[in-house]
């Protein structure tokens with residue numbers, strides 16, 4: 001969410017440098033034996049329940065992945081809205097305790113949560129653009145920490161040079177692509193994150209603002225550029241919120257998915273975001289799950305259509321407080337895992353975070369990640385917020401301190417969030 005952060009962006013290049021950015025790494029979970037799962041015993045009411053395939057990881061838990069996460073297929077063939085059969089009792093998790101995506105990083109998206117963006121505010125966390133050494137950070141995160149995914153926020157306006165309906169601007173795309181290439185050079189997966197809150201300058205996509213066709217056009221052009229790279233993940237929209245009609249929103253999401261697939265990006269993961277800031281806790285209850293599960297590929301399948309969910313650990317889930325108050329398991333991850341399993345689907349926690357050196361977060365974040373890893377059959381991974389152009393004192397900073405060629409992580413990254421830290425193996429961090 002980080003709602004309090006955004007309004008500070010775009011004041012100036014320097015200010016933006018200090019505050020911008022999201023990042024992401026995530027780590028995916030692979031299959032295996034779950035420990036200590038005591039999930040719900042019944043299927044979510046109204047959900048269609050079916051057997052869920054194990055997520056077949058293409059990489060070994062201890063190595064840097066070199067192949068795409070191409071097997072995130074679902075076997076669900078359920079009809080939306082049907083009541084279905086009963087879900088397996090306790091529908092056990094099949095997580096191995098190892099996730100595969102983690103990380104952070106970002107372009108400076110320069111947008112407020114109403115979708116208004118400042119033209120001069122966006123620039124990449126790359127030294128050649130007078131930003132942070134994002135390339136150095138990512139290399140460190142991969143080599144020293146075991147991260148394998150980075151989320152790279154960017155404004156829709158940046159792609160089209162602030163003209164709605166225009167084709168992608170080559171100069172702006174070159175700047176963004178420099179960051180994507182720096183990400184790819186590390187061997188990591190790279191999430192292209194359109195950070196617009198379902199909006200363009202306060203107008204909601206498909207509901208009074210930009211048309212679905214305009215939204216789809218930009219995504220089709222982006223997909224055409226990256227269609228042959230299996231390490232690209234399409235994050236079609238960051239944190240929709242207060243979108244009046246969730247079914248109309250699902251139609252907007254469908255338009256983007258169709259455009260991406262038609263552009264030739266037929267196999268990469270596409271992240272489908274729900275309403276209410278993509279809250280993992282209200283993904284089912286506020287209707288996003290039922291609406292978005294109807295979104296399909298060109299062939300009608302849902303292969304590699306992964307739900308995008310966020311969750312912070314502070315009291316108001318805003319990601320603006322140094323103290324953590326919850327590990328989110330009871331209110332968010334356990335019920336969501338059950339719904340996903342019952343519906344044959346998977347989700348990716350593409351934003352989470354906590355105070356970078358706060359005792360409560362060092363405990364609770366480790367617990368959250370361990371739980372996600374235990375449920376890696378339905379949770380692909382997590383992405384920490386944030387590094388890149390953020391400044392060191394930022395409340396959720398995951399910026400490593402640099403001294404020559406040595407990078408030192410924040411306590412939260414070192415203890416919980418880095419894949420090498422071991423939290424996902426089941427440690428509670430204490």
Ligand SMILES: *[C@@H]1O[C@H](CO)[C@@H](O)[C@H](O)[C@H]1NC(C)=O
Pocket residue numbers: 276279281282285286316317
């Ligand atoms: C949105 O999510 C927040 C938690 O992030 C929750 O407190 C609130 O009730 C949710 N609103 C709706 C309408 O679901």
Ligand SMILES: *[C@@H]1O[C@H](CO)[C@@H](O)[C@H](O)[C@H]1NC(C)=O
Pocket residue numbers: 240241242243244245246275276277286287
């Ligand atoms: C919850 O869903 C309703 C209807 O889809 C929507 O009007 C409302 O804005 C959503 N709540 C949030 C906080 O996004």
Ligand SMILES: *[C@@H]1O[C@H](CO)[C@@H](O)[C@H](O)[C@H]1NC(C)=O
Pocket residue numbers: 403404
């Ligand atoms: C940076 O590294 C050098 C060489 O190892 C060391 O002498 C110096 O104290 C370090 N600086 C900081 C601020 O840690």
